[in-house]
Amino acid sequence: MVLTIEEIDAYNAQGFVLVKDVLNxxxxxxxxxxxxxFIDGQARELYDQGKITDLCSDAPFDVRYGLLLKQCAEIGKGMDIMHMRSPAMFTFLGNPNFLDAVESLVGPEITCNPIQHIRAKPPSDYGSSSWSHGVPWHQDAAVMMKEAENSNVITCWLPLSKSTIQRGCLQVLPEVSKMGYLRHQKEGGTMIVPDLMPEIDPVFLECDRGDVVFISRFTPHCSVPNKSDYCRWSLDLRYQPTGQHTGRTSNPDFVVRSQSNPDSVLTDYAEWCHLWVDAFENPRGHSVHRTD
Ligand SMILES: O=C(O)CCC(=O)C(=O)O
Structure with missing residues (x-):
């Protein structure tokens, strides 16, 4: 679904836009x-090892992960895009419906940036899972090398289940992207130096499966712990114009759409897997956060 002129203008003015029903x-x-x-497989292994006693097989997608986490923290081990390397995920990264929306902000030559995650955000008092306690205020420009400061990397944040204030939805600071990069510190997790935080009321981006939030690399955003009984599931993917610096040279990027060179588009799932395995087995390049 292409974005409307109003949505593109809103993105340019505010540094973000929440677009409803982009995806079916x-x-x-x-x-x-x-x-x-994947979760079912992990749960069965943990069950066989005696680490959990209840498979919670009948629980819905936005409940089961939390119930399993309560029993064993190992449930989420390896659950991210680059480790799972699953075929449906690879197909989704090139989903034409989704890329039509991305093209509205990035142009027709599109590269999938390697900074991308699956986030399961379970109820915060159910145990420790990497994302359950939220993330501090930061700009995505800070999770990239400074060489990418001028790259038009756009974060696409997609809920796979309801994302509400109670579930710790994304919060953004509107219109701050115009200030460019703000200094970040390592303490407390990669975060904007507290004294530099603009005094602006945050916008809470409540949304649901099918919606997409597009965020500029300079838009401060954060999320707080999930206080509900449900798991907030999301993907955060990044896309950029082909040829610009990705800010993460240790990890593989690839072309997902090209008018000028259609043959450059990576459609080979095995090759995508190979690129990640090679990046892990033969480390090179850089993967640094831009903190003081
Ligand atoms: O999903 C969240 O809670 C935070 C996401 C985020 O910080 C990001 O995608 O950069």
């Missing part, structure tokens, strides 16, 4: 099915 349920269903199968 059929766009994300294969990814959710894969996640459910």
């Amino acid at each position: 349920p059929s766009d994300t269903k294969p990814v959710i099915d894969e996640l459910e199968a």
